[in-house]
Every structure is written in C-alpha cells, then in structure tokens.
Amino acid sequence: MGDGGRKSIRFEPDEGTIAQIDPTAHDDKSKFQPKILALVIDEALDGCGIVLVNNKTLFEGDICLIKVGQLDPLIGEVRWLKELDEEVHKIGIMYLE
Secondary structure, eight states: OOGGGOOSOOBOOOTTOEEEEEOSOOSOGGGOOOOEEEEEEEEETTEEEEEEESOOSOOTTOEEEEEETTSOOEEEEEEEEEESSSSEEEEEEEEOO
C-alpha cells in the first residue's frame, strides 16, 4: 500500500482515540451494536487506520459500521490489512458516505 492512491490528507487522531466497530453491515445506524474496539492511529476525511489485536472478524472488502471517537457511526469498507505480528493487525477503513 502506497500513498499514491490517497485522495485526502492523513492526520493524527487525539491520543487514545478508539474506534467502535459493528461488523454486521446494515443500513439502520440506530441498530449500531459495536463488537470490536480498536485504537485509531490515523484519520482522514475519507477513512482511518486502526490497530486491532486478535482480529478474527474483519477481512479485506468487508462492509461495517464504524464510530471513531465522538463521531456518529459511518458505513465503512475494510480496504487493506497488514499483519504486524501474529496477533496484531493494522487495518485501513474507507468511509463509504
């Protein structure tokens, strides 16, 4: 993954920003029920990068609902995954709205 495909500037989130993720994609955001917590490592207008331990749920191409910090839940797509070690994954999510 290179910076060549990026269309917006990345910036650092506030320290300790958490993403709450509901891997069950649905259109009704009022039914948002997060099952996954991840640390946000970078943000942009069109997505974010997260670090997740023991990922057995999210895979490239998955559609999910994600709530970053105090923002309302957004529909997102897992664009890429990078294994940092056996249990830690860095994941890129693009917002679809």
